[in-house]
Structure formats: C-alpha cells, structure tokens
Amino acid sequence: MASPPQNLDPIDGQKPSESCAVVGFHGRSQAFPVLYSALRTLQHRGQENSGVAIFDGEKIELLKVDGHVYEGFRPHIEKNTTPKGTIGIGHNRYSTAGLKNITGAGPFLVNTSSGQIAVAHNGEITNYKEIRENLKGMGMPFFTTTDTEVVVNLISKEIKERGFINGLRNSMNVMRGSYSITMMIDNKLYAIRDPLGFKPLVVGKTGDGTVVASESSAMDVLGGETIRDVEPGEVLEIDENGFRTILKVPSEKKAHCMFEWVYFARPDSVIDNIEVYKTRYSLGMELAKEAPCVGDVVIPVPDSGRTQASGYSEGSGIPYEEGLFKNRYSERTFIMPSQAERDDAVRIKLNPIRSVINGKRIILVDDTIIRGTTTKRIIGILRKAGATEVHVRVASPRIIAPCYFGIDMKTRDQFIALRRTDQEIASEIGADSVAYLSIEGLTKSIGKSEKDLCLGCLTGKYPVKITDEIEYVQKTLE
Numbered sequence: 098m099a100s101p102p103q104n105l106d107p108i109d110g111q112k113p114s115e116s117c118a119v120v121g122f123h124g125r126s127q128a129f130p131v132l133y134s135a136l137r138t139l140q141h142r143g144q145e146n147s148g149v150a151i152f153d154g155e156k157i158e159l160l161k162v163d164g165h166v167y168e169g170f171r172p173h174i175e176k177n178t179t180p181k182g183t184i185g186i187g188h189n190r191y192s193t194a195g196l197k198n199i200t201g202a203g204p205f206l207v208n209t210s211s212g213q214i215a216v217a218h219n220g221e222i223t224n225y226k227e228i229r230e231n232l233k234g235m236g237m238p239f240f241t242t243t244d245t246e247v248v249v250n251l252i253s254k255e256i257k258e259r260g261f262i263n264g265l266r267n268s269m270n271v272m273r274g275s276y277s278i279t280m281m282i283d284n285k286l287y288a289i290r291d292p293l294g295f296k297p298l299v300v301g302k303t304g305d306g307t308v309v310a311s312e313s314s315a316m317d318v319l320g321g322e323t324i325r326d327v328e329p330g331e332v333l334e335i336d337e338n339g340f341r342t343i344l345k346v347p348s349e350k351k352a353h354c355m356f357e358w359v360y361f362a363r364p365d366s367v368i369d370n371i372e373v374y375k376t377r378y379s380l381g382m383e384l385a386k387e388a389p390c391v392g393d394v395v396i397p398v399p400d401s402g403r404t405q406a407s408g409y410s411e412g413s414g415i416p417y418e419e420g421l422f423k424n425r426y427s428e429r430t431f432i433m434p435s436q437a438e439r440d441d442a443v444r445i446k447l448n449p450i451r452s453v454i455n456g457k458r459i460i461l462v463d464d465t466i467i468r469g470t471t472t473k474r475i476i477g478i479l480r481k482a483g484a485t486e487v488h489v490r491v492a493s494p495r496i497i498a499p500c501y502f503g504i505d506m507k508t509r510d511q512f513i514a515l516r517r518t519d520q521e522i523a524s525e526i527g528a529d530s531v532a533y534l535s536i537e538g539l540t541k542s543i544g545k546s547e548k549d550l551c552l553g554c555l556t557g558k559y560p561v562k563i564t565d566e567i568e569y570v571q572k573t574l575e
Contacts, residue, residue, distance in 0.1 A: 117203065117503075118142035118189040119217040119298070120315060121279035123286045123335045124306015128185035131308065133174075135315040136166045136187050141363060142219070142311060143189035146202035150215035151185035152284045157213045158182070161202045183306075184286055186279040188217035191505070201243045204279075209253040211261075212283040216249040219311055220275030220296045221503040223563060228271065248276065262344055265289070265332055269346045273561045275354070275502040277327070279309050286335040292348035293560055294329030295502050295551060297357055297368045300340055307335050312366040326369050352551040352560035356504060358543050359493045360464050364404055371544055374404055379542035380492040380534060381408020381462065388532030389413060390460050390488045394453060396420035398463040398475060405492035406462035415460060420453040421475070447478060455483030461528075465493050467506065469513035473526040480527070489526070491533045498557035501566075506554060 118139035122131040132149050147169055148161035158180040162169025166189065173179045188203035204217040222228070225244035228251055233239060237250055251271065256264035275295030280287040288309040290298045299313050303321035310316060313323040327333060329351055332344040354361075357368050364374040381404065395417045397406035410417035424446055459479055466472055466489075476487050495514035500506045509515055513522055514533070523531040536555060540547055553559040558569035 117191060117217075117219045118311040119203075119219045119277060119279045119309070120187040120311070121185070121217075121281075121286050121288060121309040121335070122303075122306055123184050123337070124303065125183060125337075126305050127181065128183055129179045129181070131303065131306070131319060132185050132187035133166065133170060133179075134319055135308065135310050136189050138315045138318040138363075139189055139311055140166055142361065143191035146190050146199050147188060148190075148202050148204055148217075149180060149185055149187045150204040150206055150217070150281060151180035151182040152281060153180060153182040154284075157206055157215050157281060157283070159204065159206055159215070161199050163199050163202075184281065184284055186215060186217045186281055186286070201241045201245075203245050205243075205245050205249045207249050207253050209257060211253065211256050213281075214249055214253050214256075215281045216245060216252070217279045218245040218248050219277045219298075219503065220291065221501060222247060222272050222276060223274035223501050223561065224272070225274075248272065248278065252280070265344055266346060269330070269332075277311060288327050288331075288333040288335065288340075290327045290329055290331055292330035292346045293350065293352035293551075294369070295352055295354050297362065297366075298327040299323050300325060300327055300333060300335075302339075307340055309333070309335065312362055312368070314363045314366040317365065323367065350560065351549040353545065353549060354502065354504075355493075355539060355543065355550045355552060355555075356500075359539075360401065369545075376543050377404035377464070377492070378408040378411075380464075380539070381405035381410075382412040383408075383538035383542050384462070384490055384492045384532075384534045385409045385412025387535055387538050388490055390490065390530065390532075391458065392460040392486070392488060393457040394418045394420065395460045395462060396453065398461065398472075399423040399447070401465075402461075402463040402492070405464055409460070409462050409490060409492070413460075418450075418453045420450050420459065420479070422448045422450060424448070447475065449478050449482035451482050454479055457484060458486040458488070459484045460488050460490055462490050462492060464491075465496060466491050466513060466522075467496055468511050469522065469526045472528075476527045486529045487527070489523070489528045489531045491531070493534055494536050494539055494555045495533050496554050498554050498566075500554045501559065501563050502551065502553070504554070 120135040122128045128151050146163050147166045150157050150159050190202050204215045206215045222244040225247045229247045252268045255268045276291045277296040277298040278289040300309050301316040301321050301323040303319050316323045330346040333340045334343045358376040362373045366373050395410040395415050397403040479487050497515045519531045558567045562568045
C-alpha cells in the first residue's frame with residue numbers, strides 16, 4: 098500500500114491528499130455531461146487522472162484522461178468523441194496505492210460471464226495484496242497493482258460463484274478498509290459503502306435521473322437535490338425508477354474519516370448530515386477556548402485555514418484579517434532541489450499584506466500541520482513583513498501516525514508532531530508558540546463521538562486490523 102513520494106506543490110502539496118472521488122448517473126439524458134460536471138465539482142479529491150464508464154446500449158465504453166477534468170476531457174468534448182449513453186460512472190484519482198499513471202486510473206472494467214462490470218472506488222483496501230495473491234493463485238490475471246482492480250475482480254468472482262446478493266455480501270466481508278464505490282453491471286448502476294462508513298457517499302435526484310457522488314456539493318452544482326447519505330454497509334441498486342436498498346452488511350461501530358470535515362471535503366458539502374463549513378467554524382471556536390493567545394490579529398493560511406480562523410477570531414474576540422495574498426493564477430510550482438528555490442516558489446504563491454502584518458502580533462491559523470515545512474516558510478514571510486510575534490494555532494489534533502484508508506500519509510518520519518513537544522515544534526518552524534486542538538475539541542466540533550470516527554492518524558490505533566499496528570476494536574469484519 099505504501100506509495101512513492103509525490104511531486105508536491107510547496108503550498109498546497111504539503112497537505113495530505115485524498116485518494117479520489119466517485120460519481121454515478123442513471124437517467125434519461127446523456128450521462129457524460131452529468132458525470133463531467135460532477136467530476137469537475139469534485140476535482141479537489143483527485144487531480145492525477147479521471148475517467149468515465151458509460152453503457153452505450155450494448156456495451157460499456159471507457160474513457161480515461163490524465164490531469165484535471167477540464168483539461169483532459171476538453172479535446173474529446175470538442176471532437177464529440179465522448180462516450181454516449183444514459184447510464185455511467187466516473188472517477189477522479191489521486192493515487193495512494195499502485196501505479197500513478199493512467200494505467201491505474203478508474204473506472205476499471207472486466208468482462209465476465211455475468212456481464213461487463215465497471216467499478217470506481219474511493220478509499221483503500223488494507224488487505225488488497227492478500228486478496229490479489231489469492232485471486233492470482235486461482236488463475237485470475239492482473240494488469241496493475243491498484244486495489245481497485247482487486248475490487249472489481251473479487252466482486253466478479255464472488256458473483257459468479259455465489260450469485261449476485263451473496264457474492265456482494267461476501268466481497269464486502271472479505272475486503273478490509275475503506276471503500277465507497279459506484280459500479281455498473283451492463284446497464285445496471287449500484288452504489289456501495291463499506292460497513293464502517295470511512296468515506297462519504299450520497300444519493301440524490303436531478304431533473305431526469307438519479308445521481309450518486311462522493312459529496313453533496315456535486316448535487317448542488319448539477320441543480321439537483323441530495324436525498325440522503327448511502328448508509329455504511331449499504332448497497333443501492335439504481336434504475337429508471339430511482340433507487341432501492343438491496344443489501345446491508347452490518348457493523349457494530351462506525352469509522353467516519355475525521356479528515357473529511359477537517360480538510361478534504363468542500364465547505365459547502367454536507368457529510369452524514371453534518372455541514373462541513375459549520376464544523377470548521379466550530380473547530381476554530383473550540384481552538385480559541387483551548388489555546389488562547391494574546392495577539393493583535395488572526396490571519397489564516399489561505400485557503401485551507403480561512404473558516405477555522407474566522408471561528409478562532411469569533412471565539413477570541415481578536416480581529417480577523419487576510420494577511421497573505423495567494424496567487425491562484427501562477428503555474429503549478431513543484432518542490433525544487435535547493436532551499437533557495439523552494440523559498441522562491443513559496444513567494445510566488447504567497448505575498449504578505451504589510452499593513453496587516455507590520456508591527457503586529459500575529460495568530461496564524463491553519464487546519465493541519467503535517468511536515469511543517471510550508472508553515473516554516475510562511476512564518477519567514479510574516480517576519481520579513483514586520484510581524485513582531487507569530488503564534489501558530491492548529492485547528493485539528495496532532496498527526497502522529499500513518500493512514501491506511503486512502504490518504505497519502507504512509508510513513509511516520511514525515512510527521513513533525515511525532516515525539517516533539519509544542520515548544521520543540523515552535524522552535525523548529527520559527528514560531529513564538531504552537532498549540533493544537535484536542536481530540537475532545539475535534540469530536541465536539543464534528544458532533545460525533547470517538548467511537549464513530551476513524552482517528553488512527555491521531556492516536557496510532559486503528560478501527561480494523563493493520564499488520565504491526567494497534568487495533569482499538571478487537572474485532573474484524575470477517
């Protein structure tokens with residue numbers, strides 16, 4: 098599951114990245130425009146490649162492209178070579194396991210005796226290598242190292258051997274980890290969410306069809322209506338009459354990824370009936386209570402810390418200001434080999450507003466700190482602009498452990514908070530002080546208890562069995 102280091106943007110790329118977004122559509126109009134708009138809306142969840150699988154009346158046709166949705170699909174739109182049909186699924190990818198080129202992009206398609214099966218998958222199957230070796234031993238071929246190919250081959254095998262419902266049920270019991278899936282079998286569309294509910298998945302209606310998507314914001318952009326979340330362990334079948342539940346695989350607990358509310362999801366999304374924007378504002382309010390600070394102005398790290406900084410300002414009574422201008426129109430700048438080049442790249446992206454900063458005690462608010470390298474450079478910019486003090490406040494708890502469920506945080510040596518005190522972290526990044534939100538403050542702000550959240554990256558204890566890691570629930574899904 099470990100993935101090679103990404104080429105990272107010096108500002109945005111220092112954050113952890115989500116694995117992907119999934120969408121699905123069944124309606125009367127052409128599927129591609131709907132899938133295309135939904136994938137553009139969910140671009141933040143994956144920028145490496147995108148793909149669609151659409152049933153054209155006889156067969157499923159695949160189209161995969163590199164890069165951003167708009168750039169990749171535009172030539173096909175202009176030449177009118179996009180797949181035609183009214184039923185389809187789509188996928189945005191940011192790889193955390195397997196190949197990083199278009200070969201590993203979703204959706205994946207296999208031809209079986211049950212029909213053509215296409216799968217788009219958000220998440221990460223923690224035991225996919227074991228499943229893959231078992232399937233290879235049965236003579237099943239593999240062409241990539243991605244866990245999504247394992248998913249589609251496992252499901253096809255189980256359906257063939259056990260029938261449709263029992264095959265799906267057994268597949269879900271075999272797979273450990275996180276998966277929100279849109280799937281087609283010929284002209285039938287399905288939505289599947291893992292029994293612990295790691296990743297979000299919602300179902301809704303547009304004017305002439307049913308839509309499934311990773312986030313409710315996609316439904317809003319399509320002019321549709323979100324009906325509800327796909328429940329953990331639920332399988333929906335979607336046709337011209339809408340959707341219905343055909344299977345539920347129960348679990349005694351839930352493990353919703355806390356990072357969805359803290360960082361990944363769009364602020365205008367609603368996940369498991371909880372608005373992301375409201376949660377982030379509450380995180381800032383709680384942080385102000387837990388980690389008060391004497392300062393003149395609260396400024397966010399753009400864009401990720403804005404909502405939390407607004408909450409911190411409200412909670413502390415200290416004025417909120419935009420102290421850093423982010424250049425959204427500069428080309429994507431990757432990490433350079435020398436420190437000087439890296440610093441130049443940050444200055445291209447961020448520029449201080451000196452009237453806000455000069456002579457002021459700054460409270461710098463961000464949603465997370467992973468490595469600390471970007472925060473250190475930003476503090477340098479603030480001090481050069483005349484800040485007399487810089488106090489860092491982080492609106493989430495310390496990240497100290499890897500994620501095995503679809504976030505590209507795989508090695509402990511990248512976490513600045515591991516085995517360091519707040520004072521040591523402050524010294525390393527050049528701040529006057531550093532403070533993090535507590536886990537209690539996090540769960541209070543989200544409105545869910547610890548037992549309903551995956552907090553593995555905060556605690557080092559995981560909701561399912563991970564080799565060489567601590568499992569905080571002594572039961573697996575088998």
